[in-house]
Structures are given as structure tokens and as C-alpha cells.
């Protein structure tokens with residue numbers, strides 16, 4: 001790992017000066033200095049300008065941009081510029097264009113129009129990386145390298161013939177011989193048996209449900225193909241540059257198809273892009289979950305927020321702008337949860353093109369605006385927080401998350417379309433958030449020994465080794481809570497026989513003989529007063545204690561919530577979809593049983609998180625309500641310079657960061 005943090009928290013954004021006449025550039029740098037910007041990402045979508053015709057490079061403009069930034073004291077995260085190929089590539093090599101499952105070609109004119117498996121794309125893009133890195137490796141402005149951009153954002157699944165051939169190659173590697181593939185895919189059913197590798201295709205548009213394991217393997221393959229692009233670019237960079245290397249992930253926001261957990265080992269620092277779902281009044285919970293997940297992917301290390309927005313985006317149906325104060329709350333919530341840098345898309349709002357209505361640090365109306373004033377304020381805030389750089393985040397709770405489990409659980413032909421991966425994840429996370437408790441979102445194979453409580457939402461596909469590790473964790477005194485439709489299949493998406501929840505039967509001390517999914521809108525009640533919907537199942541206790549049972553619905557009297565004592569710990573099973581108050585009560589019970597405390601006892605709507613570096617700690621408090629609140633705190637309030645002796649008064653919508661006195 002190369003060291004990536006400088007002397008301050010990074011602050012800035014994507015800088016796309018090629019959209020503007022050169023006379024604008026000095027003013028850009030002046031404004032950046034005024035705002036306290038210290039890092040900009042340059043060249044992300046510059047391929048067509050850097051290589052206007054095949055093999056002929058034009059670096060003059062980029063030389064001048066980088067020199068100007070350096071003279072102004074602004075550091076650069078330089079892109080490899082491979083994110084979107086120029087139109088000439090598709091003209092010369094139409095086979096590089098991606099195809100949908102139904103054969104539709106995706107043409108140039110948007111962005112990222114390339115097949116991830118195309119050897120032509122690979123070769124041309126690496127040539128560009130060599131040229132850019134060779135030229136700027138020693139440029140004093142460059143402190144970081146940015147591979148491509150949001151790999152897979154638009155082109156993760158390509159069904160073209162080139163991809164089909166690559167998929168066959170990947171399958172040969174995975175299975176070695178066709179018998180093993182036929183077994184794994186269960187092709188004995190529906191006359192699907194393959195007699196020759198050449199008969200196999202990606203799961204293109206079919207008459208009925210496509211083979212589930214074929215679908216799952218194609219999702220694995222597709223994530224790996226893009227990861228291969230990341231690794232290929234990184235290998236070229238490694239030989240030419242010494243600065244740390246990253247690429248921007250899209251953790252959160254429902255981005256499903258890149259297994260970032262596996263990609264994380266390919267970068268020197270994890271960076272992430274996050275945009276608010278403007279229509280959701282609770283979008284700050286989604287932000288918090290995305291940030292906690294990014295930290296989990298980063299193994300708990302600090303990470304970089306590579307993109308977010310100062311205000312509205314332009315790609316949602318109704319692009320709600322951020323009210324005064326929201327920019328600050330959003331940015332500092334990422335910092336609270338481990339970001340050591342806060343960058344945005346983009347520096348200056350475009351006047352043309354698809355993103356001209358997307359907010360920026362400098363809006364169309366110029367610097368005399370709410371947005372630019374808040375940007376300057378944030379720059380000052382981040383300066384005041386420089387000392388927290390490198391610290392980590394306190395968390396006693398882990399939530400298990402696995403991209404493969406997500407892919408598998410949302411395949412078609414399942415018991416209920418209402419069972420989605422995000423659903424229980426968000427529900428449990430929401431309860432923790434409301435309780436002021438921070439969670440690490442980690443892979444099932446992560447070391448769990450440091451956690452008091454482990455939550456396991458909808459882990460439909462799970463590996464034996466991870467089940468065994470969870471079992472050992474509980475036996476040694478840990479507490480785990482597993483929700484329905486977990487442990488159902490193995491890595492091939494084959495049912496674990498003998499009763500559900502398959503892999504977790506023994507740990508949970510229950511055996512389910514049949515699922516009873518509910519009709520749309522149907523609700524059931526439990527004898528502890530809870531209400532639930534979507535899912536019920538015929539659970540038989542097999543060692544577990546019954547905590548609540550149904551009083552109505554298809555299964556009156558059948559257990560819905562159980563607890564199994566295992567060694568020194570306990571494993572809870574939640575067999576139905578509890579509503580929000582019931583989930584809050586369940587989580588409160590789990591927190592009480594495990595002795596997990598909030599970062600501070602704060603009123604509802606106030607987000608509290610603690611960062612720590614050895615015995616130095618900082619308490620972040622973010623007031624999402626419209627009234628002033630008070631909470632206990634001791635120490636120096638870094639954003640105001642004030643001192644709190646026991647109590648912090650936090651005005652509506654404000655953020656405080658307290659360097660806590662050691663007590």
C-alpha cells in the first residue's frame with residue numbers, strides 16, 4: 001500500500017477545464033484557492049482530446065492545466081483518461097461496442113461505450129495509460145492516479161460474441177471440464193445439458209427463466225472482466241509512477257454488479273462516489289450506510305469521497321436541490337464515517353452537454369451564491385479538522401454484506417419478489433442509526449472477533465467456511481441475528497437440503513419445513529405486539545427458545561422470532577419482515593443484551609459517530625432536525641473553537657466535531 005494522505009483533509013472535485021476557454025483557467029485556480037480546494041481530479045473523460053486520432057497524442061493543453069494548478073498550489077489526482085473511448089475507436093473497430101442481452105448495440109454518443117472483454121479496447125486503453133503516465137509521472141502537481149472512472153457504471157454486462165468467447169474461457173478456468181459445469185448449473189433439468197463449450201453463451205434473452213447458475217456465473221464473470229481492466233491499468237501505472245493509485249467505486253445507491261470487496265485489494269486507497277436520492281427524506285441514512293460500507297470495504301482504513309454533489313444532480317426524475325446547510329451535513333457525515341477527503345463532481349457547472357443541470361462547486365450563477373459560499377465554508381471546516389486525518393471509526397456492531405449473495409438472492413423464479421437484498425439491510429441499519437450506534441459493513445469472511453453484535457440480513461448464498469466462522473464467533477461469546485431467506489444455497493445456487501435456513505440451521509437451532517410468503521399488502525401479527533409482512537415460514541424450534549409467534553396469518557402459533565444459546569453466545573433468528581417499530585425494538589433488545597452503547601446519548605434525528613486514533617477521540621454530532629438540541633460532550637469544538645464542559649448545544653441543521661477530553 002502506498003501512503004496516500006497528505007498534510008490535510010483532501011477537498012476539491014473533478015476539474016474538466018477542457019470544456020472552457022483557456023482564459024477561464026486562471027480564474028478557476030483563484031477561486032479554488034479562495035475555497036480552500038487542495039485536490040482536483042483531471043482528465044477523467046479526456047481521451048478524445050488527448051488522442052484526437054489513433055496514435056497521435058496532444059498533451060499541450062493538459063501540460064498547461066497541470067502547470068497552472070501546480071503554480072496555484074493545487075494538487076492533482078490524474079486520470080488515466082480511459083473512461084470513455086473516442087468515437088474513432090468504434091468506427092475503426094465496431095466490435096468494441098457493447099451489446100445488450102437482446103443484441104441491441106450501444107452506440108457511442110453517451111459514454112463508456114465499450115465491451116469490457118474487448119482486446120482492442122484493452123490494448124488501446126493501455127497505450128493511453130502508458131502515454132499519460134509516461135508524461136506526467138514526475139509532474140510535481142500529481143499526488144494520486146485515478147484509473148478510468150466508475151468502471152461498469154453503464155457497460156458492466158455485455159452479451160456480444162467477444163464477451164461470449166471470454167465467458168467460455170472464464171468458465172473453462174472455473175470448471176476445467178464440462179461435466180463439472182453441467183453439475184454446477186444443474187443442466188440435467190429442462191434439457192440444458194451442454195456437450196461442447198461452443199454451445200454455451202452468456203444468458204442472452206431467452207424464452208423462459210434463464211438457468212440461475214448461468215446467470216450467477218455471468219455476473220461473477222462480468223465483475224471480474226472489469227476488475228481485469230482495473231488491474232491491467234494498475235500494472236502499467238506501477239511500472240511508471242510512484243504515487244498511490246485508486247479508482248472510484250460506487251458503493252451504496254443500489255449499484256450492484258461490481259464486487260468491490262474483491263476489487264479493494266487492487267487499489268492503494270479506496271475511494272467512493274455517493275449521490276443522495278433526492279426524493280427520499282431519509283436519504284442521510286442511505287449516505288451513512290454507504291459510508292460505513294465503504295469503510296468496511298477499505299478494511300476500516302480511512303478512505304476518500306471522490307464524488308458527491310454540492311446540490312442537485314441532473315439524472316434523477318426530480319432533481320431536488322440541497323437546502324442551506326445540507327451540503328455541510330452531507331460532507332461531514334462522510335468524514336465522520338472515515339473519509340479523509342471530500343471531493344465533488346464537478347468544479348464548474350457545464351454550459352453544454354448532458355450534465356449541464358448538475359450542480360458544481362461554481363454554479364452557473366457564479367461565486368456570489370449560496371453554493372459557493374457553502375463550499376468556502378466547507379473548505380474552512382476541513383482545514384479545522386485536519387487533526388482527525390488517519391483516525392479510524394469506533395464500531396461494536398458488524399453487518400455482513402456480500403455482493404455475490406446480493407446477485408443470487410435477486411435472481412428470478414424465487415418465492416417472493418418482495419424479498420430484496422437491500423430491504424433487511426436498510427431496516428436493521430436504520431434501527432442502529434436511530435439508536436446512535438455505528439456499524440461496520442463487512443464481508444462474511446471478515447474477522448468478527450472484535451464485535452459485540454453481528455447482524456446477518458438475507459444472506460441467501462453463503463459459503464461453509466463463513467458459516468463455520470460465524471458459529472465460532474457465537475460460541476466464543478458473540479451474538480448474531482440472522483434474518484429470513486438466509487443460508488438457503490451454496491456457491492452454485494443449489495439448495496442446502498434438510499430444511500431451511502440450510503447453512504444456519506444448526507447455529508440458529510431451528511428447522512423450517514416450508515415458506516409461506518404473504519400476498520401483496522398482507523400483514524400478520526405476533527404475540528409480542530409486532531406487525532410484519534412479506535414473509536412467514538413454518539419454523540420448528542430445534543433447540544432454540546421461542547421469543548414470539550404468529551397470532552394470525554397462514555401460520556398462527558408458529559414461531560417468528562427465536563434465540564438459540566450456543567456456547568457462550570446467542571444466535572437469533574428473525575423469520576418474518578418486522579415493521580419499523582418492531583425492528584427498532586428487536587435491535588434495542590440486541591444492543592441491550594450485548595452492552596452496545598451509542599456514540600453519545602443524543603436526541604432523535606441527531607447523528608453521532610466517534611473517530612479514534614489511539615486514545616485520542618473525536619465526537620461528530622450532526623443535527624438533522626429543525627430545532628436546537630443538547631447532548632453530553634466534553635472537549636474542544638473544532639469547528640467553532642468553543643469549549644464544551646459537559647454539554648454541547650447544537651443549533652438546528654448544524655454539525656459539531658468535539659476533540660474529547662480524556663476522562
Ligand code: GAL
Pocket residue numbers: 149150153273275307313314345355358
Ligand atoms: C458519476 C460520474 C460523474 C458524473 C456524476 C454525476 O456517476 O462519475 O462523471 O457523471 O456521476 O452525478
Ligand code: ZN
Pocket residue numbers: 097098099115116117118158159160161162163164
Ligand atoms: Zn462484449
